[in-house]
Amino acid sequence: MQTTISKKPATLNLWRRWNWLLWIAVVAVIYTWAITGLHFTGLQESAASVSRSIVHGLVQPDWSYVYNGSGEDLVSLILQTLAIAFLGTIISSLISVPFAFWAARGGKEWLHIRSGSGKVVLTLIRTFPEIVLAIMFIKAVGPGSYAGVLAVSIHSIGMLGKLFSEAIENMDRGADEAITSAGGNSAQIFMLATLPTIMPEFISYTLYRFEIAVRSASILGMVGAGGIGTPMIFAIQTRNWPRVGIILLGIVLMVLLIDSLSEQLRKRLI
Amino acid sequence: MTTQIPRRPWLQRWHVKPIGWTLIILILLVASSRMTGVDVGMFFSNLGQFTDLLVRMSRPAWDYLPIILHPLYETIQMAILGTTIGAAFAVPFAVLAASNLVHNRWLRGIIRLILDLVRTLPDLLLAAIFVAIFGIGSTAGVVTLAIFSFGMVSKLFYEVIETIDMGPLEALESVGANKLTIIWYAVLPQIMNQFVSYFLYTLEINVRASTVLGYLGAGGIGVFLQRSLNEFNYSQTSVIILATLVVVMVIDGISNHLRRVLL
Amino acid sequence: MDKTPIISFKNVNKVYANGTVGLKNINFEIPQGEFLVVVGLSGAGKSTLLRTINRMHEITSGEIRVEGESIKPYKGRSLRLLRRKIGMIFQNFNLVKRSSVAKNVLSGRVSYYPTWKSILGLFSTTDKQKAVQALQRVSLAEKLYARADELSGGQQQRVAIARTLMQDPKIILADEPIASLDPLTTKTVMDILKRLNQEDGITVIVNLHSVALAREYADRIVGLRAGEVVYDEPIAAVTEADLNRVYQTV
Ligand SMILES: Nc1ncnc2c1ncn2[C@@H]1O[C@H](COP(=O)(O)OP(=O)(O)OP(=O)(O)O)[C@@H](O)[C@H]1O
Ligand SMILES: [Mg+2]
Numbered sequence: 001m002q003t004t005i006s007k008k009p010a011t012l013n014l015w016r017r018w019n020w021l022l023w024i025a026v027v028a029v030i031y032t033w034a035i036t037g038l039h040f041t042g043l044q045e046s047a048a049s050v051s052r053s054i055v056h057g058l059v060q061p062d063w064s065y066v067y068n069g070s071g072e073d074l075v076s077l078i079l080q081t082l083a084i085a086f087l088g089t090i091i092s093s094l095i096s097v098p099f100a101f102w103a104a105r106g107g108k109e110w111l112h113i114r115s116g117s118g119k120v121v122l123t124l125i126r127t128f129p130e131i132v133l134a135i136m137f138i139k140a141v142g143p144g145s146y147a148g149v150l151a152v153s154i155h156s157i158g159m160l161g162k163l164f165s166e167a168i169e170n171m172d173r174g175a176d177e178a179i180t181s182a183g184g185n186s187a188q189i190f191m192l193a194t195l196p197t198i199m200p201e202f203i204s205y206t207l208y209r210f211e212i213a214v215r216s217a218s219i220l221g222m223v224g225a226g227g228i229g230t231p232m233i234f235a236i237q238t239r240n241w242p243r244v245g246i247i248l249l250g251i252v253l254m255v256l257l258i259d260s261l262s263e264q265l266r267k268r269l270i
Numbered sequence: 271m272t273t274q275i276p277r278r279p280w281l282q283r284w285h286v287k288p289i290g291w292t293l294i295i296l297i298l299l300v301a302s303s304r305m306t307g308v309d310v311g312m313f314f315s316n317l318g319q320f321t322d323l324l325v326r327m328s329r330p331a332w333d334y335l336p337i338i339l340h341p342l343y344e345t346i347q348m349a350i351l352g353t354t355i356g357a358a359f360a361v362p363f364a365v366l367a368a369s370n371l372v373h374n375r376w377l378r379g380i381i382r383l384i385l386d387l388v389r390t391l392p393d394l395l396l397a398a399i400f401v402a403i404f405g406i407g408s409t410a411g412v413v414t415l416a417i418f419s420f421g422m423v424s425k426l427f428y429e430v431i432e433t434i435d436m437g438p439l440e441a442l443e444s445v446g447a448n449k450l451t452i453i454w455y456a457v458l459p460q461i462m463n464q465f466v467s468y469f470l471y472t473l474e475i476n477v478r479a480s481t482v483l484g485y486l487g488a489g490g491i492g493v494f495l496q497r498s499l500n501e502f503n504y505s506q507t508s509v510i511i512l513a514t515l516v517v518v519m520v521i522d523g524i525s526n527h528l529r530r531v532l533l
Numbered sequence: 534m535d536k537t538p539i540i541s542f543k544n545v546n547k548v549y550a551n552g553t554v555g556l557k558n559i560n561f562e563i564p565q566g567e568f569l570v571v572v573g574l575s576g577a578g579k580s581t582l583l584r585t586i587n588r589m590h591e592i593t594s595g596e597i598r599v600e601g602e603s604i605k606p607y608k609g610r611s612l613r614l615l616r617r618k619i620g621m622i623f624q625n626f627n628l629v630k631r632s633s634v635a636k637n638v639l640s641g642r643v644s645y646y647p648t649w650k651s652i653l654g655l656f657s658t659t660d661k662q663k664a665v666q667a668l669q670r671v672s673l674a675e676k677l678y679a680r681a682d683e684l685s686g687g688q689q690q691r692v693a694i695a696r697t698l699m700q701d702p703k704i705i706l707a708d709e710p711i712a713s714l715d716p717l718t719t720k721t722v723m724d725i726l727k728r729l730n731q732e733d734g735i736t737v738i739v740n741l742h743s744v745a746l747a748r749e750y751a752d753r754i755v756g757l758r759a760g761e762v763v764y765d766e767p768i769a770a771v772t773e774a775d776l777n778r779v780y781q782t783v
Contacts, residue, residue, distance in 0.1 A: 256390055
C-alpha cells in the first residue's frame, strides 16, 4: 500500500494522524464504564452442576412429551405457536398497508409532515416491547394464545409498516401513470396499477416477518400468552431438564423448517 | 363483428393458482383462529379493563425516573459487553464459514450448521436458561446477548467476507504468505468498516432486546418492568417504557450516524 | 376535413415549482389526423409539452384547446373523459409487469366502467374481444395470456399500444416510445403508430431524438429548444441543415 503525501495544513495533518488515539480513548472509556458498571454477582456455585444436568437433559430428551393426545403435548403446542404467528402476521399485514401509505414519502409533498408523522408512529410501535404488549392484552382477554395473537398483530405493524412504506417509496410508478393517462380515477389507479405492482413485495416481506413472528410466538408463552413458551418456562422453573431438552429440540426444528419453507416461497415470488 | 377469444390454458381458465392459494390461506386462517381461541367479542367485552390500563399508563409517575436510571445504564452496559463478546467469537467462525477463504466444504458446512442452529433460538428463551444456570442477575443477560449476537453477527460477517476483492489475497498467496498473514493484511483492511457497521447495528438490536431480558431475571431495566407490571403499577410501567424508548432512539441515532460516517 | 385544429396552443408557458422554465410562449396548432414529430435536445421540454395536452402537467399561463375546447376548467370526471380520448405511450412501457398481457390491455378501458366493476376485473365479453382485436393489430394476439415481463421490450411497447387502443383515442401522445428499443423493433413500433394514424385517422404526436426517424415518419416536424418552438415545418419543407440548427446549443 502507498502512503500519500498530503499537502494539507500541518494542524489538520496532525489531527488526521492522531485522531485514532481519540477514538481509542473514547472506546476505552465506554468499555471501562460498561465493565465496572456491572457486578457479576449472579454467579452461583451450582452453575456447573446445573449446566451438567441441562446437557444431560438435552441429550436424553423426554420423548414421551412429543405427543400424548392431551392437547398439551409438544406437537399440539408447536402447532398452536405456529397458529399464533400465522394469524398475528396476517392481521398485521392487513393493518400495515394503510400505515405504510401513511408513512411513505410522496414526491410532491412539502415538509413531509404526513410521512414523517407516520414514520414516528411506526418507530414507536416497533420499539414498544412485544412482551409488554402481550401482558397488556392478557389483561384484556385473559391469558392464552389469543393475547399472543393480538401482541404479534400489533407489534409486527412497526416493522411491516416500515418495510411496506419503503417498498412504496421505491416502487415503479409507471403503471400508475398509464392508468391515470387512460382516464382512471384514484381507486382504479390504486387497484389496477399500484396494488398489483407492489403486491409481490408485500407478500415477500410478510413471509419474512412470519419467520420472525414464529420466534416471538415461541417465547410469548413465557409471560402467559400461549404457545410452546408456557410449558418451556414451567419446565425450566421446575428444573425438568429432559422436558426442556425436547421442547428446545421442537423449537429448533420448527424454526428451521419454517425458515427454509418461507425462503423457498420468497424465491419463487421474485 | 365478433372475434374469437383464444382459450386460456387449463390452469389459468379455472384460476387454479389464485383459488388454490386463497383456499390454503383460508383453511389455515380458520384452523389457527380455532386453535388460538380468537374471539373478537371477548376483546370488546373486556375493553373496559384494557382502557383502564391504558388510562393508568397515560399518567407516568415521573418521580420514578431517578430510580430506574441505574438499571437503564446497566441495560446498555449489558448490551455493549454482550455484543462485544458475541462479535469476538463470531470473527473466527465467520472466517471459517466464508466460501472464498475456506475451501473445505465439510468444515464450512458444519460451521454454518452450528450458526444456523444458534440463530433459531429466541433471545428470551436463552435468557430463561441462563438465569437457571447463572442465577438472577446481569451475568445471565450478558451471556444471552453474547450468544444471540454471535449467531447474528457471524452470518453478517461471513457474507461480507464473501464479497471481498480477491486480488490482494491472491497476491499474498502467490508469494507464499501463511493464512494468518493473508487474513491480517489482505482481508481485514477490506472489511473493517463493514464489520464495525454491523457491530453497531447488532448493538442497536441488543439494546432493544436487553430491555426485556430482565423480565426473566437477566438484569437491567427489565427487572423493574416486571416488578411494576406484577404490582399493577402501570404509571411506573409507562415511565420505564418511555425511558427505554428514549434510550433506544438515542443509541439508534448515534449508531446510525457512525455507520453513515463509516460507509 | 374539419377546419378546427384538434389541438391548439396559445401563449402557453410552464414554469416548474423550482423555477425551471419548461415551456416558453408556445403557439401552434395541430390539425386532425396529423402525424407530428417533436424533436429537440434532452431537457428541451418535449415531455413537458406532451404532458400538458392531457393535463399530466399543468401549465402556468396561456391556453390549450382540444377539439376546440379549453382544457383548463376540466376536473374530476370531465378531466378523466379528456384523458380517455388521448392515449399515451411511454418510453418505459409502464405495464404492470407481473400481470398478464390481457389484464394490462383491458386496463386501458377503465374509464368506460364504474369503479367497482373495473377493480373486480369484470370486463364485458365485448371488451375482451376488443382486447384481442387490439392485440391482433399489434400482431401479439398469441401473447394474450403471457405475463408482461416475459415479453421483450418491443413486445411490451406493442402491448402498451394495444392498451391505449382500448381507450378508442382520437389522439395518441408518444413520449420517446422507442428510446429503449433496438433498430428493428423501433421500426415495428413506429410502423404501428403510422398505421394507426393512416387507417384510423388518429392524430399522433411523437417525441423523438432521432432526426432520421422523424423525417421518415412525420407529416410535420416541430423543434424545441429551451422550452421554445424554434422550428415548425411540414415534412416537404424540412431540410437536414434546418434540423441540425435545432440541435445546436445556442
Ligand atoms: N418535475 C420537474 N420539476 C422541475 N423541473 C423539471 C421537472 N420535469 C422536468 N423539468 C425540467 O424541465 C425541462 C424540460 O424537461 P423535459 O423532461 O420536458 O425535457 P425533454 O425534452 O423531454 O428531455 P428528454 O429528451 O431528456 O426526455 C428540463 O430542464 C427539466 O430539467
Ligand atoms: Mg422526455
